[in-house]
Structures are given as structure tokens and as C-alpha cells.
Amino acid sequence: MIRELVARRVIEHRPGMTVAELTAAAARTRPPVHPPLHAAGTIFSDLWYAQRPARPEHDRRMRELVADLQRELAGDPEAGDRP
Numbered sequence: 586m587i588r589e590l591v592a593r594r595v596i597e598h599r600p601g602m603t604v605a606e607l608t609a610a611a612a613r614t615r616p617p618v619h620p621p622l623h624a625a626g627t628i629f630s631d632l633w634y635a636q637r638p639a640r641p642e643h644d645r646r647m648r649e650l651v652a653d654l655q656r657e658l659a660g661d662p663e664a665g666d667r668p
Contacts, residue, residue, distance in 0.1 A: 621653040
């Protein structure tokens with residue numbers, strides 16, 4: 586997700602940024618990307634920092650969030666209609 590945001594120049598590549606900093610930077614430039622990034626950041630933090638085991642539903646949800654982000658970045662007007 587981050588690579589896509591950098592490639593599309595939504596955010597600048599800055600090593601060491603936290604998930605919250607990345608999400609905020611992207612949302613300032615393109616507010617509709619906030620929901621999928623925030624949700625993905627929450628999953629990432631739960632798995633990485635809380636050291637919880639990843640389960641199939643995490644993978645499924647992350648793939649959905651990636652698709653939502655890609656639709657938003659591509660300008661799909663229906664992307665904003667999803668929860």
C-alpha cells in the first residue's frame with residue numbers, strides 16, 4: 586500500500602515514518618484514502634507490535650483494503666461507498 590502511495594506521489598518516501606504518520610500524510614493529500622489505510626494500519630499494529638498471530642481473516646481483510654485503496658487511487662467513484 587505504501588509503495589503504491591509513493592509511486593502515485595500521494596506521500597513522500599520517508600524511512601522511519603510510523604503507520605499513523607503515513608496515514609495522516611496520505612489523508613492530507615487525498616482524504617478518501619484514510620479509511621482503508623487506517624484499517625490496514627490497525628491490523629498491522631495488532632499483528633506486528635502486539636505480536637498477535639496472523640490469521641486467514643487478516644489476510645482476506647488486508648487484500649480487501651488494498652483493493653479499496655487501489656480503487657480510490659484509480660478514481661473509482663464507488664470506492665467511497667464501502668464501509
